[in-house]
Amino acid sequence: MLNFTAIDFETANSSGASACSVGLVKVHDGKVVDKVYWLIQPPPGHDTFLEWNTKIHGLRAADVVGADTWAQQLPKLVAFADGDPLVAHNAGFDLGVIKTASTVTGQTVPDFSYVCSLQVARRTYHLDSYRLPLAAAAAGFEGFSHHNALADAEACAAIIIHAAAVHDSKTLGGLARFLRVKIGVIGPEATKEHASNHGPMALQ
Template sequence: MTDFIALDFETADNGRDSACSLALALVRNGKIADTWYRLIRPPRQTMLFTHIHGITWDQVKDQPDFGHFWPEIRGLISEAPFLVAHNAPFDKGVLAECCRAYGYPAPLTPFVCTVRAAREVWNLRPTKLPDVCRFLAQPLNHHDALSDAVACAEILLAARRDGYDPARQLGSPQ
């Protein structure tokens, strides 16, 4: 059984439906057991954030869209006790809007935010992903969805080792 899944989206533009990459880090028995990463063709050619994540239209124009990938990962997402993201409201919104855009209901799986966990456990400020990774000596290639998802999983695992209970966030508004 999966302990949790950490995920990270990169988006092409300001639309929450504009996912251009997605990564999952599946944690089982307290360790990252598997990862999943895909480039995604967003619904528009506008790539406003290439300067942040390096993903170009040429890289994604021939990739399947989110609607193609969702059936592949829906079961993993819905069976996980919870999902983990750094700044969870952003990734939760992207997931919900991408599902809606392709006619799927958004998953009901709750989210745990590692920004909140880092603030509560280590009293860190600022809590941007590079700051938390630096504090934990966690390698990071920021804005690479797979690196970000793995880092996020490692942050929650470290927080748990330091006594953090993610159940404190479950059921609270994101």
């Protein structure tokens, strides 16, 4: 079945540890079944909100006062994904946030496999640009609030669902293998399993 969790982070500044919001969208059997949005309080030393970032996503330091810290939020994120592979647009950025924020705050990096919807879009559509709004529009998902973490995660999910239908792929792993898109991993156990298999982790 086409099961995955789409994820998107916004950050306060250029530090990967400065996540200030996250959107998560759970897809089960090719349909959106749950979604959630959280504000996050970046850790000290990574908590300056730069004007450039605020101009992009609209969030300021005052907006995250009282929000969960990364250490408080991470278990909720892992529980929401519940073993799903993750999907993100330009996934290296979002999975980098998970790795960096976890390392900086002393948390164990969680085990995830992941696929990049940007790479999937490049091998599915013929566009002048594969930025999220244009790739999502090609998938029939238009008019969303770009750089709102939840809206971006919904757009990312729409790309994967549509691409799977276009290529008649029943699973995320099947879609990735058909398109020859890399299946990435983070976390100690996932990385160990990936290395021992000498290839991509099996995805649902």
